[in-house]
Amino acid sequence: MIIASRVLVNGKLYGNTEYVATLISQKTGGDLFQIKTEQTYPGTHKELIDAAKKEADGKVRPKLATHIRNLKDYDVIFVGFPNWWYDMPMPLYLFFDEYDFTGKTLIPFCTHGGSRFSQTEKTIASLEKGAKMRKGLAISRNNVGASETSVQNWLQKMGFGQ
Numbered sequence: 001m002i003i004a005s006r007v008l009v010n011g012k013l014y015g016n017t018e019y020v021a022t023l024i025s026q027k028t029g030g031d032l033f034q035i036k037t038e039q040t041y042p043g044t045h046k047e048l049i050d051a052a053k054k055e056a057d058g059k060v061r062p063k064l065a066t067h068i069r070n071l072k073d074y075d076v077i078f079v080g081f082p083n084w085w086y087d088m089p090m091p092l093y094l095f096f097d098e099y100d101f102t103g104k105t106l107i108p109f110c111t112h113g114g115s116r117f118s119q120t121e122k123t124i125a126s127l128e129k130g131a132k133m134r135k136g137l138a139i140s141r142n143n144v145g146a147s148e149t150s151v152q153n154w155l156q157k158m159g160f161g162q
């Protein structure tokens with residue numbers, strides 16, 4: 001997925017959600033998997049906003065380019081996304097259609113510009129009824145660069161990370 005916003009940490013450039021995912025992976029020792037689409041999204045903010053709105057309004061399901069081949073090896077899955085138009089980006093719907101997380105623990109996280117999760121935690125729970133959902137973490141895009149402590153505290157509360 002194209003990176004719509006960026007955060008610079010220790011000289012490295014990340015997308016907001018990508019950075020939080022990296023922190024989670026570092027602190028839990030978990031593998032990183034990037035949900036990518038076949039199509040590319042516009043690189044400028046305004047164009048991306050419009051493209052995402054069109055997709056959401058049309059309930060478009062953009063095809064995914066990456067697939068998890070060994071889901072059975074994982075019991076706990078953190079799923080992160082940016083809040084787009086008070087919802088998950090449409091590719092996330094396809095992601096939840098593609099996999100059955102029954103019996104697994106799903107932990108959502110998002111980055112946002114003020115809307116936090118909107119209704120997305122409920123949406124995920126309804127799409128993955130057999131999964132055990134944990135309370136997610138929503139991080140404002142203004143705090144992403146300084147979010148390491150809150151990510152760590154959240155993980156520790158759930159019993160993950162050092």
Ligand SMILES: Cc1cc2nc3c(=O)[nH]c(=O)nc-3n(C[C@H](O)[C@H](O)[C@H](O)COP(=O)(O)O)c2cc1C
Pocket residue numbers: 003004005006015016017018045048049050052053081082083084085086087111112113114115116140141
């Ligand atoms: C297409 C689009 C729609 C967005 N819609 C919302 C929104 O409805 N509510 C909100 O709080 N932030 C919204 N944002 C802001 C993003 O959630 C925020 O910038 C996020 O941190 C981007 O993460 P990323 O760098 O991983 O793409 C939107 C951003 C984009 C590009």
